[in-house]
């Protein structure tokens with residue numbers, strides 16, 4: 001595919017692009033020259049790399065991740081397209097897997113003082129960020145290790161696909177996901193980057209140009225894998241968790257091979273974990289009101305409304321119609337369907 005015409009940016013945005021790219025390795029710089037690029041949502045540009053869109057720094061980190069990560073059978077991976085419930089699922093997974101070390105009822109639970117993104121690091125923003133060809137030492141990590149990623153299934157390192165490690169994917173209706181990401185991008189972009197107007201962002205989203213998008217390819221990749229290998233990939237829906245998180249947490253624990261015992265159930269451990277990880281609880285924690293996590297984003301931006309159907313406050317009827325058509329065209333017949341309203 002030929003590189004697209006360079007998007008028009010304000011001069012300050014171009015400066016940032018140059019500054020950001022100057023820190024990259026020579027090999028990445030050369031690779032970027034060959035990739036199609038478009039205006040980014042919270043970075044000056046996004047590039048089409050291995051069939052998905054992401055920033056120059058993410059590409060470098062993903063290449064290192066693909067080259068060096070060695071999965072262990074006991075690893076767990078929380079995978080999502082951005083704004084689908086990553087923070088929530090990381091918290092639930094961490095609390096469930098570590099419940100014998102940290103009771104959900106104790107006052108010193110790590111989730112009370114750390115953002116989930118610091119307890120469950122992203123491969124591409126944290127573990128392999130700034131590690132061009134330098135392999136981070138993961139030997140001190142507590143096992144079972146839990147990682148997060150937005151990388152599409154097809155681009156995960158082969159050791160993840162070939163080992164017995166488990167992948168939990170959470171998917172959210174594209175209407176709310178779009179609105180959530182557009183607001184997040186605007187709040188967290190460098191101040192010198194101009195705001196991406198909602199209408200322009202929407203057109204890009206429908207064309208597939210969103211971070212780690214097209215969203216339909218991302219969802220389909222994990223969906224197909226979950227259908228073919230249900231012991232490898234568990235596919236969850238944000239809207240289902242909103243409706244009955246206790247029920248779905250039981251499924252998560254069973255999938256991970258650490259089901260809740262009858263005694264745990266009767267002593268309220270499931271409810272204890274879901275309460276600890278609830279939007280209301282997490283949003284009000286000091287660390288999530290004022291802290292910044294390893295992704296360099298202020299924690300407060302990971303907690304906005306946590307609702308199903310907020311998109312109606314942002315998208316016009318014609319936009320809704322257009323996105324519905326895109327979903328039908330790209331995901332129709334796949335078996336995937338979405339709940340758009342609460």
Ligand code: PAP
Nearest residue numbers: 082083084085086087088180278279303304305306
């Ligand atoms: P990320 O992919 O950048 O890590 P992610 O956590 O997937 O972000 O998405 C944030 C969304 O999840 C926000 O949605 P909103 O913008 O529509 O409000 C955020 O409010 C919501 N969220 C965060 N934590 C929770 C939670 N504990 N329960 C339910 N929703 C949550």
